[in-house]
Amino acid sequence: MVAYGKGLVQDGDFSRVVRKKSGQPIERCYQCQKCAAGCLLSEYFDYAPNQIVRMIQLGLRDRVLQSNTIWLCSGCQTCGARCPNGVDIAAVMDVLKEMAIAAGINGGAPGGVSSFHQMFVDDIRRRGRINEALLLARYSLKTHRIWADLGAGWALFKKGKLPLFSSRVRRRQDLHRLFLELDRQQWGELA
Amino acid sequence: MRLSYYPGCSLEATGKEYDQSSRAVCTALGIHLAEIDDWNCCGATSAHSINSTLALALPARNLLIAERAGFDVVTPCAACYNRLKRAEHALRHGQDPDRLVGSAFGDFQGKITVLSLLEVVVKRVGFDEIAAHVRRPLNGLKVVSYYGCLLVRPPEITGFDSAENPVLLDQLMTELGAEVKSWSCKTDCCGASSALASPQVAAGMAGRLLEMAAEAGADALVTACPLCQTNLELHRPPGTPRIPSFYFTELLGLAFGLPGVSLWLRRHLVNPFPLLQELTLAY
Ligand code: SF4
Ligand code: SF4
Numbered sequence: 001m002v003a004y005g006k007g008l009v010q011d012g013d014f015s016r017v018v019r020k021k022s023g024q025p026i027e028r029c030y031q032c033q034k035c036a037a038g039c040l041l042s043e044y045f046d047y048a049p050n051q052i053v054r055m056i057q058l059g060l061r062d063r064v065l066q067s068n069t070i071w072l073c074s075g076c077q078t079c080g081a082r083c084p085n086g087v088d089i090a091a092v093m094d095v096l097k098e099m100a101i102a103a104g105i106n107g108g109a110p111g112g113v114s115s116f117h118q119m120f121v122d123d124i125r126r127r128g129r130i131n132e133a134l135l136l137a138r139y140s141l142k143t144h145r146i147w148a149d150l151g152a153g154w155a156l157f158k159k160g161k162l163p164l165f166s167s168r169v170r171r172r173q174d175l176h177r178l179f180l181e182l183d184r185q186q187w188g189e190l191a
Numbered sequence: 192m193r194l195s196y197y198p199g200c201s202l203e204a205t206g207k208e209y210d211q212s213s214r215a216v217c218t219a220l221g222i223h224l225a226e227i228d229d230w231n232c233c234g235a236t237s238a239h240s241i242n243s244t245l246a247l248a249l250p251a252r253n254l255l256i257a258e259r260a261g262f263d264v265v266t267p268c269a270a271c272y273n274r275l276k277r278a279e280h281a282l283r284h285g286q287d288p289d290r291l292v293g294s295a296f297g298d299f300q301g302k303i304t305v306l307s308l309l310e311v312v313v314k315r316v317g318f319d320e321i322a323a324h325v326r327r328p329l330n331g332l333k334v335v336s337y338y339g340c341l342l343v344r345p346p347e348i349t350g351f352d353s354a355e356n357p358v359l360l361d362q363l364m365t366e367l368g369a370e371v372k373s374w375s376c377k378t379d380c381c382g383a384s385s386a387l388a389s390p391q392v393a394a395g396m397a398g399r400l401l402e403m404a405a406e407a408g409a410d411a412l413v414t415a416c417p418l419c420q421t422n423l424e425l426h427r428p429p430g431t432p433r434i435p436s437f438y439f440t441e442l443l444g445l446a447f448g449l450p451g452v453s454l455w456l457r458r459h460l461v462n463p464f465p466l467l468q469e470l471t472l473a474y
Contacts, residue, residue, distance in 0.1 A: 040380050040399075044392050072392060075236065076380035077344035081354050088345070097240050113240075113388040120237035124249065128231040130200040139387060149387075152425055159458045161205045161421075169231045174296065178248055185244070 011061040018056050022095040028085040029053045035079035035089055045069040049079050049089050056092070065105050070096040071113040115142065125179050128169025133162035192315060194306075195257040195264045196224035199271035200232050206268065206417025208455035212440035213267040213308055215449050219324060220316050227257050227264065233274035236384050250278035251292040251299070258303050267308040267440065269416035273341035273349070275305045280348045307342055309415050309439060310351045313359045321366050326448035328368025331470040335374045335409040336360035337400070337436070339419045343378055354378065360439060364413060367446040374407035376400055383422035390426060398428040405432040410466055412436040424460040435463035445472060 002010040019026050029050070036048035047055065047069050055064050064070070073093040080088035097114065100106070106114045116139050123130050133153070140149040156162045169175060202210035217224050230253050239246035253275065257264045266272050282292065282299040292299070312321065338357050346354035357378065361371045382396025400423065404412055414420050414436050423436045436459075444452045445467075453473070456463050467473035 040396065041382070041392070044389075044395075072385060072389065074340070074380050074382060074384040075239070076340040078340070078378070078380070081344050081346055094239055094243055094246075098242065101241060116388055117237035117240045120235070121241060121245065124232045124234065124238070129203075130232050130235075132200065132204040136387070152390075155425065155460055156205060156421075159460060161207060161458060163204060166200075166203055170229050174252060175231065178245075178252070178296075182242070182245055182248070 008060065009062055010059040012059055014059045014061040014064075015056050018092060018095055018099075021098075022088075022092045024087050024089075024092050025085060026053060026056055026087060026092065029057070029083075029087055030085065032084060034082050034084065035087075038078045038082055040076075040078075041072055041074055044072050049073070052096075053087065053089065053092070064096060065100040065103055069093075070100060115139075125175060128172055128175055129167060131164075131166040133157070133164050133166075136162070192221065192311075193223045193225065193262050194311065195260050195262045195303075196226045197230055197233075197253060197257075197264055197266040197268075197271060197275065198226065199230075199266060199268045200235075201268055201270070201417040201421075205421045206438075208458045209267055209417050209420070209438045209440060211451065212438055212444050212455045215451055216312075216440045216443045216447070217308075219444075219447050219449055220312070220320070222311070222316070224265070225260065225262070227253055227260070229256065233271045235270055235274065239274075246274070247278045247281045248292050250275045251282060252296050254278055254282065254303070254305070255292070255296045255299055258300060261303070263303050264305045265308050265311050266305070267415065267438075269307065269339060269341040270418055272305065272307040276348055279305045307351070307415065309342065309360065309363075312439075312443070313363055314351065318362065318366050321363065321443075325367060325446045327446055327472070327474070329364075329442060329446050329470075329472060330368050332369040332442075332466075332472060333372055333408055333410045334364055334369050334413045334437075334442075335372050335404045335407050335411075336364060336377060337381075337404075337412045337414045337419065337423075338378050339414065339416045340378065340380050342415055360413060360415070363439065364442065367442055369442065372404075372407040372409045374403055374409070376403045381419045381422045382426075383418040386422055386426060393422055394426045394428045397423050397426045398431040401427060401431045401434050404434055410434065411463070413439050413442060415439055421460075427461070433461055435459060435461045435466060437463065448474070 033050045036050045042048045047067050070093050075090040077090050101114050198210050234246050234249040343354045352359045364371050382393040385392040420436045
């Protein structure tokens with residue numbers, strides 16, 4: 001760990017860990033910026049995809065994990081399909097999100113983007129399938145946007161697109177086994 | 192033709208008309224669909240955003256159930272297709288989740304494969320057969336085909352059409368008698384993944400696509416993804432062109448003259464009837 005002025009901290013291990021977890025050859029990036037040129041979301045990002053890759057190479061862990069890029073990236077894969085060096089940036093972004101959650105950094109949006117993903121996965125754990133109406137309602141409540149989201153929800157509801165009752169998985173013991181196994185392996189990884 | 196059918200959660204809610212039109216079109220084409228018994232959610236964007244193993248294990252359970260039934264899996268939803276296809280790829284190549292999935296549900300033998308419904312229609316049914324079913328050609332309907340991200344990327348996993356300039360949907364629409372306009376946004380992202388957390392981003396992305404479609408001279412978009420369809424119609428920013436987005440299965444149904452088409456279309460948030468009435472395509 002090396003600290004520079006203005007709070008810039010270099011974590012020598014960061015790039016190795018991201019490379020290993022994502023399986024992506026981050027070291028090969030030569031900053032051609034083809035990824036950034038084709039990224040439609042980059043106008044909303046604080047750092048363009050090529051900048052994220054360079055910051056990983058430099059070990060700028062905190063800047064990367066705190067950037068809104070990792071949460072706004074839609075995983076559209078345009079960059080990965082075009083990168084001349086075969087860097088699948090979307091896969092890298094997924095790993096960065098996992099690391100940000102583990103570090104307690106929760107996306108820039110109100111209530112956090114990761115809390116939406118967590119609610120979604122909790123729904124799967126409980127029911128095996130998603131009930132879009134309930135998920136929308138719970139997320140809006142949590143983010144205190146119930147009035148703003150009500151319009152969209154109502155528009156869908158009127159069209160019969162948000163049924164309140166929906167089907168579930170019957171053999172929920174399958175999902176229990178899966179999540180248990182997952183937890184067990186993750187504990188194994190940490191231990 | 193018999194196939195295992197994976198509807199996915201969206202097709203039971205926001206994409207209900209995609210489910211209805213998919214089933215109706217398959218019946219008309221002699222495709223027998225048997226829903227995968229006790230299927231679970233594919234995990235969508237959320238699972239892969241927080242846990243890569245879970246993102247492969249969830250769809251893998253569906254594949255193992257389908258393999259026992261013995262038929263290839265078809266799904267209309269582009270997002271589910273992408274997740275199921277990735278799981279198939281990972282299981283075939285003995286990647287990470289193998290151990291997890293194996294210990295939770297048993298081993299994948301690789302006897303079945305995952306297909307998108309678009310792929311089944313154009314590759315397994317074929318254009319000749321489609322043309323033979325057209326009763327009411329979509330004359331005068333100007334469309335742009337909109338694939339979005341998930342049907343064509345990553346190309347080494349999806350691979351049934353070009354990742355940069357896919358053409359099968361264009362050809363299919365031409366077979367139905369529609370006039371296909373060319374544009375450069377076929378595989379651009381619609382921003383749906385931001386719809387809840389950052390709605391202004393989703394609206395910006397949807398608005399851009401609608402402007403571009405209008406500029407290309409299209410009256411409608413054709414899509415194969417319930418997330419794109421909903422985002423394009425629900426998050427359309429004020430002032431952008433009021434262009435409807437059709438599921439490709441709805442246009443197949445319309446051209447085949449199937450009953451029930453108007454029930455599907457009535458669920459749309461952007462009313463497509465004025466356009467269809469003007470072209471005397473509504474019935
Ligand atoms: S396209 Fe690939 S090599 Fe070029 S800047 Fe982006 S990540 Fe680096
Ligand atoms: S995957 Fe993410 S970084 Fe890459 S082009 Fe799409 S939105 Fe941009």
